[in-house]
Amino acid sequence: MERVKDISKLKLSAGYVLIKLNFKNSPILAPGSMSKxxxxxxxxxxxxxxxxxxxxxxxxxxxxxxxKEGFEWEGxxxxxxARMNIRIVTSKSNFDNGKKGKxxxxxxx
Numbered sequence: 001m002e003r004v005k006d007i008s009k010l011k012l013s014a015g016y017v018l019i020k021l022n023f024k025n026s027p028i029l030a031p032g033s034m035s036k037x038x039x040x041x042x043x044x045x046x047x048x049x050x051x052x053x054x055x056x057x058x059x060x061x062x063x064x065x066x067x068k069e070g071f072e073w074e075g076x077x078x079x080x081x082a083r084m085n086i087r088i089v090t091s092k093s094n095f096d097n098g099k100k101g102k103x104x105x106x107x108x109x
């Protein structure tokens with residue numbers, strides 16, 4: 001992935017979504033929602049999606065999803081997941097990033 005210039009221009013298989021994971025540091029440990037650096041997932045953002053994904057737009061905020069371990073690109077963490085593994089999404093205009101909260105995530109190993 002280090003040779004990719006613009007991750008948002010990846011061509012994904014139909015039905016898959018690329019999301020950017022947004023973490024925050026937290027002293028509270030919530031099983032299944034922590035990164036390896038003890039950062040808690042706050043939310044994710046839709047970066048790209050495959051041809052058959054019709055109900056999401058770039059920039060939508062993902063609040064509840066199931067994912068396997070992601071990957072890093074230029075210092076940020078991403079994951080590619082099937083659309084059916086995303087349960088709660090809202091538009092960016094309907095999301096207050098200043099409020100405290102955490103996303104519901106299940107990281108499967």
